[in-house]
Amino acid sequence: MSIPSMTKKKVLLAPVDPVHDVGLKMIRRALQERGHEAILLAPDLPVEEILREIARSQPDFVFLSRTLGYGVTETLARIIDLADFAGLREKTRFAVGGMAIRPQLAAELGFDRGFGPKTTVEEAVAYVEGRKLTERESGPSRAKRNLSSNYSYQFKHPVISQVLTELVARTSGWAAVRTSPGVKRALLRQKILQVTQRDETSPIPEPVSLMAQTPLTPEAPFSQRRELHELRRQYAQLAGGAIRAYYDQGDLPPKTRSLSKEELAFLTNLANKGKGEERQLHLPDQRPLIFVQYGTGCPFMDIAHIKLAEAWGADGVIHFDPSWGARAEGLLEGNLSHEEDGSILTPQNLAIIQSSLTRGTLWQVRAHRGLNTPETVVLAGELGADLTKINIAYGSLGGGTDPDRLVVDGYQSMKLAAAYGLPYDVVTNEELAGVPAHKALAGMLISAALGITLGGRPILQPLFAYSPEVMIGGQMDDNYVDFNAAKILALREIIDAPLWPGAPVGFLTQSEDRVQSSLATSLHAMLAASMGVEAITIASSDEAYSGGPISAASRVDTLRAVAEGFRFLGAARIQHTDRAREWADKMVHDIEEVLEKALEAGSLRDALYQGVLGSQEDGAYPGRAGRGTVREIS
Amino acid sequence: MSEIKKKILDALDVETFFVCENEEEARGLALGLMAEMGFSQADVVFLETKGPGARVRVRTYVHRPGNRYGWL
Numbered sequence: 271m272s273i274p275s276m277t278k279k280k281v282l283l284a285p286v287d288p289v290h291d292v293g294l295k296m297i298r299r300a301l302q303e304r305g306h307e308a309i310l311l312a313p314d315l316p317v318e319e320i321l322r323e324i325a326r327s328q329p330d331f332v333f334l335s336r337t338l339g340y341g342v343t344e345t346l347a348r349i350i351d352l353a354d355f356a357g358l359r360e361k362t363r364f365a366v367g368g369m370a371i372r373p374q375l376a377a378e379l380g381f382d383r384g385f386g387p388k389t390t391v392e393e394a395v396a397y398v399e400g401r402k403l404t405e406r407e408s409g410p411s412r413a414k415r416n417l418s419s420n421y422s423y424q425f426k427h428p429v430i431s432q433v434l435t436e437l438v439a440r441t442s443g444w445a446a447v448r449t450s451p452g453v454k455r456a457l458l459r460q461k462i463l464q465v466t467q468r469d470e471t472s473p474i475p476e477p478v479s480l481m482a483q484t485p486l487t488p489e490a491p492f493s494q495r496r497e498l499h500e501l502r503r504q505y506a507q508l509a510g511g512a513i514r515a516y517y518d519q520g521d522l523p524p525k526t527r528s529l530s531k532e533e534l535a536f537l538t539n540l541a542n543k544g545k546g547e548e549r550q551l552h553l554p555d556q557r558p559l560i561f562v563q564y565g566t567g568c569p570f571m572d573i574a575h576i577k578l579a580e581a582w583g584a585d586g587v588i589h590f591d592p593s594w595g596a597r598a599e600g601l602l603e604g605n606l607s608h609e610e611d612g613s614i615l616t617p618q619n620l621a622i623i624q625s626s627l628t629r630g631t632l633w634q635v636r637a638h639r640g641l642n643t644p645e646t647v648v649l650a651g652e653l654g655a656d657l658t659k660i661n662i663a664y665g666s667l668g669g670g671t672d673p674d675r676l677v678v679d680g681y682q683s684m685k686l687a688a689a690y691g692l693p694y695d696v697v698t699n700e701e702l703a704g705v706p707a708h709k710a711l712a713g714m715l716i717s718a719a720l721g722i723t724l725g726g727r728p729i730l731q732p733l734f735a736y737s738p739e740v741m742i743g744g745q746m747d748d749n750y751v752d753f754n755a756a757k758i759l760a761l762r763e764i765i766d767a768p769l770w771p772g773a774p775v776g777f778l779t780q781s782e783d784r785v786q787s788s789l790a791t792s793l794h795a796m797l798a799a800s801m802g803v804e805a806i807t808i809a810s811s812d813e814a815y816s817g818g819p820i821s822a823a824s825r826v827d828t829l830r831a832v833a834e835g836f837r838f839l840g841a842a843r844i845q846h847t848d849r850a851r852e853w854a855d856k857m858v859h860d861i862e863e864v865l866e867k868a869l870e871a872g873s874l875r876d877a878l879y880q881g882v883l884g885s886q887e888d889g890a891y892p893g894r895a896g897r898g899t900v901r902e903i904s
Numbered sequence: 905m906s907e908i909k910k911k912i913l914d915a916l917d918v919e920t921f922f923v924c925e926n927e928e929e930a931r932g933l934a935l936g937l938m939a940e941m942g943f944s945q946a947d948v949v950f951l952e953t954k955g956p957g958a959r960v961r962v963r964t965y966v967h968r969p970g971n972r973y974g975w976l
Contacts, residue, residue: 525970527970533972533976536976540976566914566969567969567970568969568970570973570976571914571967571969571970571973574913574914574975578913607969607970608969608970609968609969609970781950782949782950782961783950783952783959783961784950784961812949815949815950815963817947817949817963818915818947818963818965818968819914819915819965819968819969821913821914821915821917821963821965822913822914822915823915823917824915
């Protein structure tokens, strides 16, 4: 795009080096494309000759570049001194840039502007035009994007649509008249949060004042304190042993401790680290969005990892709770840290993490496959998360939770998510246990159809993974592209809904070698970009290392690799072979068959118990946690 | 803990290539190196033996989640 003629500038560019003039050539091209006059001198001219050329051509700007480090100060100082002496700086502004230049050095030498080694062409052009960088030039917008807004959620496959409608009706009919301790706790949690929010001196977003045992300040009215006490007492009665011990006696689980007031006092400082210095992974309108999972065990370490993920370009972060959270009835309270993977879900932990997020960062608060799914949706909704996660099939077949319990909890969770306006993903991680993709996708589609019927906006999460099915079947013997691509193609034939491959992409392709691991992640990310999906979750480069927590440096490895992948790919695309299409067609056919068998079985719960969506032979086992806890609503 | 170590967010990784005979020797060298540097609690994250020796990545955690962090 060119600019009005009256604002056109004359720019003289001079490399003060023997050969290093590529940067100035790039700037010349950009200036000329914008309609400016750009004159590039030959490299390594004597200082006097450069000045004679400036005097002759009378430019508005002089851009000098210097790559080599020796004699930099002397050479540039001499140019500025002579330009001053000759009166050349009255009309002309002098800028200098290049590998040997730092803005501070340029300022000390008296240049009007210094550009460091990471300067972009766009910055140089913006300087000439006297304007700030546009959003596109300066990097990605941090405005949050809605992953689900561009989809109709219409089923395109008539037979599958019909079968799903019937399955949803049967599943809803059964689940709507049942409840569980998890559902009851979720409703109590809503009330507890409402009571604490009524105490204006102790609002939820200021977690330091929300300590575990007394989430209200001493100034709160007695009636309010009594109400809260009663709600927590009821909550404790619905909780399991370890959680109840906390509410009854204040006992914390092993390896868990409360963060001290001194530690919490450092929160603001930590949350502000790196603000305003975000890297770009991709352009604002490019897909997919990049999510990373945090869940180090400690909210402070989480915040540190979140800040670096934001700084290195992640679009969103995912709260990952401890695996025992799936099997424990109830959630703790307070600002808690523990020494194992997964960060404990409490309102107060989530509040301090939420307060640290950069405004444009998407935040998913998820439950770990199990008994606290409805309450997690409540926490996500009340504490301002953008997304949550509701698993029924995976939680039942690979997560250890009783199918009846998870159908009831999942159903109520979907209603809660719809009420909060929270999109949620539906995963197919049972593939990692050995369930074939078409069965896992069928289970996901039943959950998604149920969620859509309840007014929700589910996001489908097919796996990009080297799963047991392909290890045995050989579908990935030649490449990792076709079978993963087939899942996307198949789903797109069935439904118009957002896709978010996960989680993380490249599951079971990454090794402990950080270069291999980062590259594997980046290539899977580029496949996702090529398939035009909405989002992906990425691994860290030490994801395959089981000897300790994920390290900050390893997160940076993978984020850098993905950024480089986007730079490499641009608008180009990875092309799958014809096998992907063939497998997609077969997958759609097989999904249809599985759904019809599910209908023959009865409803979603029957299909889960009877192995239709993943059998014991496949590696799926209906879980036991929460068995016998579902009750009909009288 | 030294002021420099306090600034390490979580883990310290050391990567190198040891000239050695086999994996066992490489593992010993990696852990020995970390011990010489004052890190007795170290673990090998990645090790691949080929040709004249082994490519190694060895790690120690200066701050684990739940610790009291020197950088806070």
